[in-house]
């Protein structure tokens with residue numbers, strides 16, 4: 001494949017950017033010409049932010065898997081689509097060529113059909129990072145079912161909530177997953193999530209760990225048995241379902257400032273064009289290169305830059321089952337050397353954690369295949385940026401700092417490798433099609449450079465979320481009402497003298513823990529479920545490796561056994577309700593929380609105390625009882 005829309009130099013970037021702003025429809029229509037359509041669009045873009053409605057390529061028909069698989073077969077069918085590296089370095093790696101992946105996706109689409117799946121049905125996928133996760137996800141897209149992948153770290157309760165919200169009827173899972181030295185009992189968690197559930201018709205279980213399982217007659221079936229049945233049918237072919245451009249491709253749940261996670265909705269054509277365009281441009285992918293995105297497919301990064309972006313570009317995508325520190329802290333570098341990885345895309349938290357092991361794990365590792373490095377998920381501190389640049393890129397590979405969100409589908413602000421300059425800790429410039437702006441508290445745009453404000457986007461790009469599943473009003477309220485006529489990102493941001501953007505972090509009650517979004521309200525709700533808890537307040541604090549840690553202030557009605565024990569009980573409660581990723585790092589027992597006379601918790605003060613910055617607490621006179629603050633400071637952990 002060649003990419004005629006790949007931006008090759010700075011001048012071309014400025015030209016593309018200008019065109020995308022001045023003539024967005026012509027600009028995107030030109031790019032869309034390079035995809036496979038069953039029918040072309042009637043209109044390129046229909047939009048309004050108030051009320052919120054966006055449609056890209058309306059009237060067009062396509063199937064994203066024809067773009068990710070079928071169209072590569074003739075010329076590149078034998079090129080590796082997915083290279084899979086197992087959790088254990090002892091297990092042989094596996095390669096699926098485009099032809100093999102195409103075959104397996106169609107085969108599993110037949111399995112789905114035999115099990116009663118139809119276009120538009122919601123399927124929850126809860127699997128480890130095995131190749132079958134990619135196959136299952138693409139098979140849903142092939143048949144036109146809406147996938148909702150749930151990260152393997154979420155608890156039974158979190159899954160149950162998502163199943164209900166998505167009105168899902170099917171689940172694809174594994175017996176278990178290997179993650180470092182741990183074995184995660186995925187099917188067991190699903191069983192717990194399904195207690196009392198009468199909506200799930202079928203659970204398809206892929207064998208990975210051979211853990212003993214309960215398999216319920218009439219509901220649970222083995223992946224391998226189902227494959228055998230379609231094999232004996234003899235016809236592996238499965239025609240790609242015809243989808244409208246705006247048919248839902250997937251739902252992905254993400255946290256916000258209210259208690260309940262939202263099902264972010266992405267549709268077919270716009271998402272496809274956006275992930276492909278950003279993949280090809282930001283990383284400057286060249287045919288034949290090996291792209292290694294270390295994210296899990298359970299997050300948006302994996303959806304967009306392990307699956308849909310790379311595969312629609314005919315790229316080779318490396319999928320890794322394990323973790324960076326297993327069996328030791330040189331695992332990433334071993335993988336880079338073994339597979340001659342050209343593009344490494346990872347999270348600042350992983351870089352910081354590896355930094356902690358020193359340079360020894362990098363010694364004698366041949367990293368010269370690396371051409372482009374990337375980061376995503378949270379602001380990268382300068383120290384980590386330089387470590388990555390010097391020790392991994394050997395000062396020879398650009399680092400793309402890619403800012404985006406679950407809601408944006410793909411990268412919105414980033415430097416472009418070898419095309420636009422990188423600046424440590426800056427995401428730098430918007431992609432063509434992206435019109436960022438900074439607004440003040442009142443929603444007034446702050447013009448000019450050297451500005452600081454809330455980051456908004458003025459105009460739709462093809463990958464923008466279309467709704468929040470089952471509750472469009474919530475989508476409008478969350479993203480399009482706070483600042484009228486803008487998409488509000490929830491991030492604070494500054495723009496320097498040259499117009500480069502630097503993301504400073506969330507300005508709402510959302511934490512970013514190891515690059516994962518966690519709502520403080522969600523954690524508080526979980527903590528409050530513990531029998532002894534009367535009230536709680538959760539804030540973030542700077543954490544050396546995770547970026548942000550979770551600090552909980554808890555009013556407790558009588559300590560059970562001892563404080564340490566109670567802390568563990570509370571953490572376990574959070575694990576059960578959300579998942580281990582949301583466990584508080586610190587729990588401070590308090591007798592009261594700083595509240596205003598109207599009963600509002602003053603989080604600003606709680607944040608300052610958790611950060612250990614008590615010199616500038618600001619005005620505390622509006623507090624109902626200002627003495628509370630002194631007690632909190634004394635008890636700080």
Ligand code: WT7
Pocket residue numbers: 254300301375376377378379380401402403404405406407427489490491503505506512515516517
């Ligand atoms: C939030 C989105 C984008 C996929 C992974 C996270 C933060 C993301 C950066 C970056 C600074 C970043 C923002 C954003 N974020 N990338 N390069 N620099 N901050 O997706 O879970 O939807 O979280 O992650 O705060 O709003 P997500």
